[in-house]
Amino acid sequence: MANVVLENISRRYNTTQAIEGINFEVPDGEFWVLVGPSGCGKSTILRTIAGLETATVGNIYINNRLVNDIPARKRDVAMVFQNYALYPHLSVAENLAFGLKMRGVDAIKTQERIQQVAQSLSIEHLLNRKPKQLSGGQQQRVALGRAIAREPQVFLLDEPLSNLDAQLRDDTRAELKQLHQRLGITTIYVTHDQVEAMTLADKIVILDQGKIQQIGEPQQVYSHPKNRRVATFLGNPPMNILPMTYGNSLFWISNQSLTCPPAIREKLQLQEGQQFDLGIRPEHIQLTLSSEKVNDLPQDMWAFEPVPLNVEVNVIEPLGRETLVRAQILTASPTQNPYSIQFQVPIQERIHPGDRLTVKLDLNQIFIFDSTTGQTLYP
Template sequence: MANVRLENITRRYHTTLAIEEINFEVPDGEFWVLVGPSGCGKSTILRTIAGLETATSGNVYIDNTLVNEIPARKRDVAMVFQNYALYPHLSVAENLAFGLKMRGVDPTKTQEIIQKVAQSLSIEHLLNRKPKQLSGGQQQRVALGRAIAREPKVFLLDEPLSNLDAQLRDDTRAELKQLHQRLGITTIYVTHDQVEAMTLADKLVILHQGKIQQIGDPQRVYSRPKNRMVATFLGNPPMNILPITYGNSLFWIANQSLTCPSAIREKLQPQEGQKFDLGIRPEHIQFITSENVIDDLQQDVWAFEKVPLDVEVSVVEPLGREILVRAYIPNSSQPHEQYSIQFQVPIHHHLHPGDRLTIKLDLNQILIFNSTTGDTLYP
């Protein structure tokens, strides 16, 4: 096992900048996930670590050894690709043994390793089959097995689950996490799927347009994003972003006013007419019914300074356990400016497009962003 350290890694393709000033260190044995939208540079970073790409500038260290000039085959890393890259003319056993054969491992020792790896991945019954005789999930296990059999210092996984259907992807993701817990090999995993990223990672590296936006443990990044891009990328449904204007100690959305908490006023010292973006996740929005108003009154927690908003339902999407409601905040003074907002309600509520509702926002969970740069200003 080994740590992986990137220092000021930049990669240019002629005049196109793919990644810029990438700095992070993955400690020995940890599982880190590079996540971000398509084209953000995730795979370029992974291929640079593997030695399949050459950095324009910067240094790559594996096990505290500078590997810039070391070819890919000698870096002692194992990479699993999106398309699995199995040899179609070889059996599963031969695919598993290929890396060991190239390294000159004794055939008897190779067979022992193959049997052990196959057993750990539950593919013993597939050893004599060819890749074309396997399902996508089985091919994925063989690709993982080939990497494991080499006993590398580092695993590099480039969207290995993206070709699987939803249920198999969920099952395989859980198996992959258990596998890492057993083996403890330093792993760097690339995905654009934020659910995979959140569930697998010890640490997330959020990327956008070739630059690192934030590094941290999944829950911390989710609850305290450094900017609007991170806030909206993580979470499903995504965080709501609402343009607001400060005035008279209030925040204004369209022609509706919201209380501006004193903690926000003290930290931001906002000026009259200053514009911000307010962020709030769908799970921190509650739609008001006569029943929950009574409950709140009885508990002495409901008051209108707790940020009510009037909205109009545009789309209702039943999800089984709850209903996702897509609504908009009407603006009578400027009807062409309608701000969308999403939230979830219990499945027993019967809502329809055109329904007018009052919702309340949890003030303890709102974020304030710079409306120009997108940087998080509060908290």
């Protein structure tokens, strides 16, 4: 096992900057996840660690050894690809043994290792089959097994679960976590799925546009995002972002207002007319009146006094125990672009598209972001 250090790594393709200024250290035995939207540089980082790409700038250390000029086959890392990359003409046993044979391991030890790996992954009964005779989940296990059989210092996993159906993906994710707990091998895992990142990682690295946005433990990053990009990426459904203006001790969105908590006024020393983005997660928004009652209220009642937000429902999505409501905040003018908001309500609430509802934001759970830079200003 080994630690992995990336020191100011950048990678450029002609005029395109794929990654820039990447710095982090994965301690020995930890499970780190690189997460972010498509094209943010996750796989480029992984391939650079593996030696399949060459960094334009920077240094990579594996087990405290500089590996910049060491070819991929000599870095003692094992990589599992998204498409599994199994040899179709070889049996499962031969696929598992391939890396060991390339390294000159003797036949007896190779056979022992294959049996150990197959047993740990519950694929002993598949050893004589060819990849085309396997399901997606079985192929995924074989790809992992081939990596494990080599006993590498580092595992590199590039979206290995993306081709699996939802149930198998959940099951395999749990198996993968148990496998890491048992083997304790340093692992770097790439995914765009935030659920995988939150459930698997000791620490997550949030990337966007080739740069690191934040590194930390999953719950810490979720609760204390450094900027708007991180806040909106983590969480399902994602955080609502509402453009706001401060005035007369109130938050104003369109012509609706919310009382600004004293703690925010004191910390940020807000100025009249100051603009910013207010972030709040759907689980911190509550329905305060039933749709029947709200629809009976005068449409302009909220135009003059600070009241909870009034919204009009666009789409409802039943999710079993609860319903996800996608709505728009009512505005004073029909020509003004409405702001979207989403929140969750108990499944027994009778809500329909077109209903007008009143919702209340838990102002103890809000985030304030700089509207220009996106940096977190509060809490």
